[in-house]
Amino acid sequence: MRILMFGWEFPPHMSGGLGTACFGITKALSGLGHSVIFVIPRMNAGDEPSHVELVSASKVPVPKQLFYEGILKRIDVRHVDSLLRPYMTQGQYASLLRKQYYHLPVRRRYDRGKKGYVFLDISEKYGPDLISEVLRYSKVACVIGKSHTFDVIHAHDWMTVFAAMNAKKVSGKPFVLHIHSLEFDRSGEHINRNIYDIERYGMESADRIIAVSHYTKNIITARYGISPDKISVVHNAVSRTEAVKSYHIEREPDRKIVLFLGRITFQKGPDSFVEAASLVLNELPEVTFVMAGAGDMMPRMVERVAELGIGKNVHFTGFLQGSEVERVFTMSDLYVMPSVSEPFGISPLEAMLYDVPVIISRQSGVSEILRHALKIDFWDVKEMANKMIAVLKYPELVEEMVERSREELKNIHWETAAQQIAKVYRLAGV
Amino acid sequence: MPSVCFYFQIHQPLRLRHYTFFDIHSDHEYEHREQNRETLQRVTERCYLPVNRIILNLIKKYRGDFRVAFSITGSILDQFEKYRRDAIESFQRLADTGCVEFINETYYHSLAFLFSPREFKEQVISHRNKVKTLFGQNPKTFRHTELIYNNDLARMVEKMGYAAVLAEGTERVLGWRSPNYVYRPAGCHKLKLLLRNYRLSDDISFRFSDQKWSEYPLTADKYARWVHDAGKTGDVINLFMDYETFGEHLKGDAGVFDFLRSLPGEIMKHPDFRFQTPAEVAGEYEPVARLDVPHFVSWADVERDLSAWLGNALQKDALHTLYGMESKVRRRKKEELLRTWRMLQTSDHFYYMCTKWFADGDVHDYFNPYSSPYDAYINYMNVLDDFSSFLGGKGT
Numbered sequence: 001m002r003i004l005m006f007g008w009e010f011p012p013h014m015s016g017g018l019g020t021a022c023f024g025i026t027k028a029l030s031g032l033g034h035s036v037i038f039v040i041p042r043m044n045a046g047d048e049p050s051h052v053e054l055v056s057a058s059k060v061p062v063p064k065q066l067f068y069e070g071i072l073k074r075i076d077v078r079h080v081d082s083l084l085r086p087y088m089t090q091g092q093y094a095s096l097l098r099k100q101y102y103h104l105p106v107r108r109r110y111d112r113g114k115k116g117y118v119f120l121d122i123s124e125k126y127g128p129d130l131i132s133e134v135l136r137y138s139k140v141a142c143v144i145g146k147s148h149t150f151d152v153i154h155a156h157d158w159m160t161v162f163a164a165m166n167a168k169k170v171s172g173k174p175f176v177l178h179i180h181s182l183e184f185d186r187s188g189e190h191i192n193r194n195i196y197d198i199e200r201y202g203m204e205s206a207d208r209i210i211a212v213s214h215y216t217k218n219i220i221t222a223r224y225g226i227s228p229d230k231i232s233v234v235h236n237a238v239s240r241t242e243a244v245k246s247y248h249i250e251r252e253p254d255r256k257i258v259l260f261l262g263r264i265t266f267q268k269g270p271d272s273f274v275e276a277a278s279l280v281l282n283e284l285p286e287v288t289f290v291m292a293g294a295g296d297m298m299p300r301m302v303e304r305v306a307e308l309g310i311g312k313n314v315h316f317t318g319f320l321q322g323s324e325v326e327r328v329f330t331m332s333d334l335y336v337m338p339s340v341s342e343p344f345g346i347s348p349l350e351a352m353l354y355d356v357p358v359i360i361s362r363q364s365g366v367s368e369i370l371r372h373a374l375k376i377d378f379w380d381v382k383e384m385a386n387k388m389i390a391v392l393k394y395p396e397l398v399e400e401m402v403e404r405s406r407e408e409l410k411n412i413h414w415e416t417a418a419q420q421i422a423k424v425y426r427l428a429g430v
Numbered sequence: 431m432p433s434v435c436f437y438f439q440i441h442q443p444l445r446l447r448h449y450t451f452f453d454i455h456s457d458h459e460y461e462h463r464e465q466n467r468e469t470l471q472r473v474t475e476r477c478y479l480p481v482n483r484i485i486l487n488l489i490k491k492y493r494g495d496f497r498v499a500f501s502i503t504g505s506i507l508d509q510f511e512k513y514r515r516d517a518i519e520s521f522q523r524l525a526d527t528g529c530v531e532f533i534n535e536t537y538y539h540s541l542a543f544l545f546s547p548r549e550f551k552e553q554v555i556s557h558r559n560k561v562k563t564l565f566g567q568n569p570k571t572f573r574h575t576e577l578i579y580n581n582d583l584a585r586m587v588e589k590m591g592y593a594a595v596l597a598e599g600t601e602r603v604l605g606w607r608s609p610n611y612v613y614r615p616a617g618c619h620k621l622k623l624l625l626r627n628y629r630l631s632d633d634i635s636f637r638f639s640d641q642k643w644s645e646y647p648l649t650a651d652k653y654a655r656w657v658h659d660a661g662k663t664g665d666v667i668n669l670f671m672d673y674e675t676f677g678e679h680l681k682g683d684a685g686v687f688d689f690l691r692s693l694p695g696e697i698m699k700h701p702d703f704r705f706q707t708p709a710e711v712a713g714e715y716e717p718v719a720r721l722d723v724p725h726f727v728s729w730a731d732v733e734r735d736l737s738a739w740l741g742n743a744l745q746k747d748a749l750h751t752l753y754g755m756e757s758k759v760r761r762r763k764k765e766e767l768l769r770t771w772r773m774l775q776t777s778d779h780f781y782y783m784c785t786k787w788f789a790d791g792d793v794h795d796y797f798n799p800y801s802s803p804y805d806a807y808i809n810y811m812n813v814l815d816d817f818s819s820f821l822g823g824k825g826t
Contacts, residue, residue, distance in 0.1 A: 283451065372785070374804055386450035390808040396747035397807060403743075404785055 001034045001422065001430060004150040004167055006141060006160035008086050010040060010077055017346050018086040018180050021212075021236050022156055025178075028418035030074035037148055038075050039141050039163070041082035043100070078144055082137045083126050084159055087186060087263075093130040100126065131194055138162030145170050152425045157181060158195055161202030168205075174428035176421075177206035179216055184223055185341040186267050200224045207428040210234050210421065212344040213365020232424045235369050237414040238349035256392050257288045259332040259356070261325070261347055262339075264295035269338035269361065269378045274301055276338075278308045279385035284392060287313060292328055294319040329354040333398075334391045339364055340378050348373060352409055357401040359387050369412065372404040432610075432661035433706040433714075434697055435624065437499040437573070437596065438673035440478070441539050442470055442506045443778035445799045449809050454816045460770070465799060467513050470506075474514045477677035482520045484687060488694050489529045496694045497529040497705045500673070501573050504537030504557050505776055507564065518564060525565040531707035532561045534569035534592070540775035541575060541739060543583060544726075545753035553772065554590065570594065570709040575777050577626065577670070577729040578736065581722065584615030584623065592621065594712035596670065598729040599625030603721065610664025614717035616724075622712040623721055626670040626729060630656060635671040638689070639680050650689050654696035661703060665715045668708075670729070731786065739780040744807040749780060751814055758821040767820055774810075774817065782806035 005026060009019025026036050083096050127133030137159070145153070145167030153175045155164035161177065168175040183191045183199060203209050203224055209231045211217040217231045258277070262268040270291065277289040291301065291314065298316065305314045320328060329335070335351035335358045342364035349366065351358050352373075360367050361378040374387045390397055447462035488496045502521065510517045524530045536542055536553040537560065543550040554572070561569055571594040572587045579597035587595045599609025609625040633653065637643045645652070660667050672679070680686040697703050706714070730738040739745055752774055759771045783803045800806040 279452070371802070372804075374808075375802065382450060382452060386452065386812075387808060389451045390811070394747070394807075394811060396743040397804060400743045400785060401804060 001152065001425060002150040003029060003034055003036045003425075004145060004148065004153045004171075004173075005036050005038050006153070006155040006163045006167075007038050007040050008156060008160075010038070017344070018156060020239075020346055021180060021344075024237060024239050024414040025418060025421060026075060027239075028414035029421065031415060032418055032422065033074075034422065035074040036076065037144065037150060038077045039144055040077070040079060041084040041137055042079040043081070043083055080137060080141050080144075082140070083133060084137055086157070086159075087181065088130065090130045090192075093133065097126060097128075131198075134159050134198075135162055138166050142166035142170060152176060152428060152430045154178060154421075154425075155202075158183075158199045158202060161198055161205075165202070165205055174207040174425070174430060175205065176208045176210060176424055176428050177202050178210040178212075179203070179220060179343070180212050181343050182216065182219055182223070184219055185216075185343055186265075188266060188340065200226075203230075206230075208232065208424050210424055212236055213368055215363070215365045215368065216343040232420070232427065234417050234420045234424070235365065235412075236344045236346050236349075237412045237417050238346055238353060238409070239414060240353065255286065255288060256284075256333045257290055257331055258334045258336060258388060258392075259290050259292065259328060259351075260336055260338075261292045261320070261328065261351075262337070264291065264293050264298040264301055266297060267340055267342070268293075268295070269340045270295075270297055270301050271304070272338045272378055272381050272384060273336060274304050274308070274314070275381045276336075276384040276388060277314060278310050279382065280388050280392075281310050281313055283389060285313075287392060289314045290317060290328065290332070291315065292317045292320045292325075325350075326354075329356055332356050334359065334388060336384070336388065337361060337364065337366075338376070338378050338384060342366070349409065349412060352405045355402045355406070357391050357398050357405070359384065359391070370405075370408065372401050372408050374401075431702050431704060432664060433666045433704055433711055434657060434661075435499070435666050435668045435706055435708055435711050436497075437501065437533065437668070437670045437708060439501050439573075439671070440506060440673045441503040442466070442473065442509060442797070443539065443776045444505060444509070444773050445469075445797075446779070446809055446813055449812045449816075451812055451815075454812055455819060458816060460773075460813050460817075462799065466509060469797060470509050470513055473674060473678050474510075474517050476682065477674050478517050479520055480682060480687070481673065481676045481690070482517075482524060484690055485530075486524055486527070488691070489524070489527045492694060492698070494527070494529050495698065495705060497531075497707050497710070499531040499533055499571065499707045499709075500524075501533035501535050502561075503535060503539040504553075504560055505539055505773075507560055522565060525567065529707075531571065531709050532565050532567045532569055533571045533573050533596070533708065534558050534561060535573050536575055538772045538776050539575050539778070540772070541578070541749065541777050541780070542753075542775060543574060543578070543586070544736075544740075545749065546756055547586070549753075549756060549775075550586075551590070553775075571596065571707075571712070576738070578726055579723060579728070580726045581616045581724055584621055584723075585617050588615075588618045588621040594622045594624055594708045596624050596626070596668075596708060597723070598727050598734055599627055599668070600727055600734045602725075602734060603723050603727055607719065607721075608664055610660055610667055611718040612665060612711065612715040613719055613721040616720055616722040622715075622717060624666065624668050624708050624711060626668050627660065628729070630660060630667060631669050631671050634669070634686075634689075635675040635679070638675075638686060639684055647685070648689065650692035650696045653689075653693065654699065657697055658700050658703065661700075665718075666706070666711050730781075737786065738784050739777055742783070742785050742803075744783045744785070744803065745780045748783065748807060748810050748814070751811070755814075755818060755821060762821060770817060774814065779806070779810055783810070 007022035026038055030036055127136045141163040153164045153167045153173055156178045157180050164175050183195045203226050211231050211233050214233050217233050220226050221228050260273045264270045305311050335356045337348050337360045339361050344365035348358040348360050359374045362375050363378050367375050376384045445462045445466055446460050537557040572592040573596040577598045609627045613623040615621055615623050638648050657667055676686055726736050727734050782798055782800050783806045785803045
């Protein structure tokens with residue numbers, strides 16, 4: 001099968017869950033013998049008039065990773081010049097846009113109604129706001145759809161919905177929309193109506209929907225009114241990298257580290273983590289808590305940590321990448337994912353690869369497939385602290401969880417996900 | 431003349447309430463009273479009372495030719511006394527018929543034999559006394575929690591004066607031999623060993639309602655034919671199972687009550703077959719061979735060993751910590767403390783910590799208050815931590 005995929009990110013430039021998942025799926029699909037035209041947005045990708053850059057497989061910057069070589073022959077990566085990034089908000093888009101154009105002469109326009117309001121009037125390349133950029137991206141990306149043959153269109157999350165629909169219009173091929181995250185997950189009840197509408201429109205227009213969990217499937221049926229018959233659940237998996245082995249170092253037995261890793265945003269529940277840390281520190285004053293990540297709730301969290309007087313034991317590392325993530329996993333004695341709403345959540349699986357026991361919120365898709373993780377409700381701070389203390393206190397508990405998790409991981413593969421996805425293509429009419 | 435020997439296990443643990451680290455040293459209530467009461471009420475209504483009625487009617491109908499045995503743990507007898515005296519009375523009416531044998535085990539359905547011979551004996555004696563007080567019988571048959579058994583247990587049981595002991599009729603013990611005979615435990619001189627026919631027993635307790643089973647639906651006359659076939663080459667067919675099979679695990683209206691009602695008649699249609707209790711079987715049949723069981727066996731899971739309670743690091747840690755407290759608990763000489771320590775010995779607490787998750791995971795879910803074995807361990811260890819603060823000196 002030949003798949004036109006509107007995806008996100010490609011190694012070595014990966015920033016988070018969506019890129020990791022797209023890449024894992026693509027690699028496994030090509031491993032099964034399918035070929036993939038992998039279209040991704042990238043800043044300043046090139047200046048050809050079409051805004052489409054063709055990168056031959058051999059030129060994809062994957063240094064020394066021979067591992068991928070055979071498979072990459074069936075992946076045709078195409079970069080589309082765009083500022084879009086996974087889970088970006090309007091505010092983030094605006095600031096990125098400003099950074100892009102700081103060197104250009106900017107024509108300032110003052111709105112008479114709103115005093116002192118500055119608009120950047122940029123007409124040359126990128127869209128003036130996030131939604132416009134999404135629409136612009138879809139038109140550009142669609143060019144690829146015109147010039148290639150394929151059997152199915154596969155898009156990931158709302159930002160690529162229009163691109164996929166344009167490609168469907170041009171080609172008449174079935175369109176599968178893969179939902180990794182919804183506006184309700186990211187924003188709770190304070191949703192952005194435009195994004196919600198695009199998500200719903202995309203799901204209504206798609207021939208089939210893939211949800212990363214039953215948890216997400218339930219939100220799709222309950223909040224978007226989509227028929228459950230149209231939705232297939234395909235759980236994510238985790239890739240084993242060569243690095244895992246080389247990083248196995250002994251943890252310090254006297255200095256226990258509890259890790260939070262993810263965007264410090266409402267969705268990820270950093271506030272419960274901080275409150276639970278404070279309860280734990282009352283009982284076990286020597287524990288260190290690490291919050292790795294960045295996000296709009298970070299200032300508030302730093303402030304709260306200071307209020308609670310636990311700054312000595314809580315460290316903020318900022319956004320971590322690549323080998324830094326690996327290091328922080330190897331140093332940790334416990335990984336906690338207290339998400340308020342997590343469609344899947346690959347990072348607990350990554351922690352398990354490093355033999356780190358995990359506590360995850362029940363409001364997550366990954367909890368559907370993990371038996372050897374401790375589970376809590378994200379709001380139950382006391383229970384979260386209770387379980388953190390148990391992991392820090394009882395070596396037998398850690399021993400059992402880690403040993404069983406190793407067995408559990410053996411059955412979690414992207415190949416399995418890819419096989420299920422290929423079945424969904426057939427259901428969509430391929 | 432082959433005998434059919436029915437023995438039913440009756441037990442409910444005292445489940446622990448959700449007990450967090452923050453309750454330690456501040457709240458000393460361990461029991462989940464509400465859940466224990468509700469479970470007992472439900473199972474009494476669905477199983478104990480209606481099935482007792484069926485058994486009583488069968489005994490009357492066949493004028494004493496239908497006979498059964500019960501092992502009722504101290505844990506559930508205490509709960510009956512607290513919440514459902516009528517259940518005790520119902521068992522007493524069965525005792526009055528003279529056709530029901532009451533079997534002896536550890537009071538708290540514990541694993542004390544594996545850790546403390548002294549504690550084991552004390553619990554067996556207190557259960558024996560309880561049975562005597564409530565049902566007027568001096569038990570002659572012993573069964574260990576979950577049919578755990580080996581040579582050492584048999585020798586101990588013989589020394590304590592029992593005539594019969596029960597065990598699982600697994601191939602691990604029997605090899606090519608049949609479970610349908612009475613055996614002599616290795617190292618014993620008088621004690622008789624009765625072995626569970628697990629195929630026929632599990633046909634009722636596990637497969638009865640399995641629609642994918644080739645023999646579904648199981649009818650009393652079909653089952654009686656199997657029993658008759660088994661009796662062609664044997665003295666006794668031992669059908670041992672949880673009493674809750676009837677009405678709780680298998681819903682009464684799913685046909686299992688009717689099955690039970692018609693089974694004795696179907697079995698006794700064959701004039702050579704009769705019902706006997708374990709003590710009667712032991713009194714009548716001589717052992718056909720000596721049986722050597724050096725390693726522990728049980729009736730649990732596919733492994734039929736101790737791994738359901740002692741199979742992982744969590745269970746071992748919890749059990750060793752608990753039994754490590756024995757001398758301190760005894761030194762305090764407080765009845766209340768001893769009772770709590772014993773309640774914590776109930777094997778169910780450790781069964782909930784099992785991480786095997788195979789097909790038997792379903793059975794581990796029966797009456798299981800925890801959603802994960804790790805939760806069971808954390809909860810239990812928090813309780814133990816609090817309990818240890820009453821023992822004086824440094825905690826364990």
